[in-house]
Amino acid sequence: MDVGPSVQDTLALVYRLQTIDSEMAHITQEIETSGEALRKKEENLEGLAKLMESEKNEILRLGRDRRDREEELRTNEHIISENKKKNKELKHSREIQAYLAEMEFRRDEVERLQEEILRIMETQESLEKALKERESELAIRREETEALRATSEEENAGRLERIRGLEGEKAALTEQFPVPLFQQYSRLRQSHRNGLVVSRILNGTCEVCRMTLPPRTLTEVKKRQKIVPCLHCQRWLFMEEIPSRS
Ligand SMILES: [Zn+2]
The missing domain is CATH 1.10.287.1700 (Helix Hairpins)
Incomplete structure (x- = not known):
């Protein structure tokens, strides 16, 4: 889905939201x-x-x-x-x-x-x-x-x-969300096991299903143009900013 130019920024928000939801649960x-x-x-x-x-x-x-x-x-x-x-x-x-x-x-x-x-x-x-x-x-x-x-x-x-x-x-966080994205997140949260919608990429693997991601998928994520789901568990893949860059 089209979520504007800053896909990773948006996913960072979704990931934060997911963390909050998981903690509340x-x-x-x-x-x-x-x-x-x-x-x-x-x-x-x-x-x-x-x-x-x-x-x-x-x-x-x-x-x-x-x-x-x-x-x-x-x-x-x-x-x-x-x-x-x-x-x-x-x-x-x-x-x-x-x-x-x-x-x-x-x-x-x-x-x-x-x-x-x-x-x-x-x-x-x-x-x-x-x-x-x-x-x-x-x-x-x-x-x-x-x-x-x-x-x-x-x-x-x-x-x-x-x-x-x-x-x-x-x-405060949801205010920054495009409404359709928030709706989609809420829907997926209900249907995915553990309520996880977003998965971080850690060392080239999906954090949720722990499968190694193909290089093509990683390249697509790095392009930051659209939301790329994991081929195995369908979670939205999210690559965290490397702290040293900020
Ligand atoms: Zn996965």
Whole structure:
């Protein structure tokens, strides 16, 4: 495309614009990444709090279970002691047999309930211990999350400040652009990978695709009469001024 006589000057502007855009995109990415990290911490915190909630409920449920079994245990012990009182009044062998069977059953029940209560108590104890550990873990994680939030906020304030500065620089720069060139740049920036439109020539190779450029292409670029795209990656080739000349 025709961009006037100073193709390289224009490309230098486009290259500068591209640098600004890339930096802004990079900073925006940093903001997103830091937001993502914070969200992850918050989710972990939430997950831990939920886990603790369900463990608390489990401890309560175990407490109810234990009370039920203790009640049952008392009932059985009461029946045993009542039966013992009636024991002496028994005369017939059938009554005695029934008594013995009942007593055996009740004693088994007592044993079973005692074992169950013991098991529940052990489970309660280990859950309570785990819960206590989680409580201190939660406190640590909460502190970490708050620290990260504070750091992120501070860093993001700096990042936004930098973006504002770059936006100002970009606005001043685009004013010097021919409108069609700016439009074309914006369009290519969307379609090219990494948003790179311009590529510097470094030691005869294209900086973006790293392919060696044919001498004919280099000659054309040096003529500075039109925009020459890289044969491989289609980026506009730009030859930077050699600093010693200025
Ligand atoms: Zn290339």
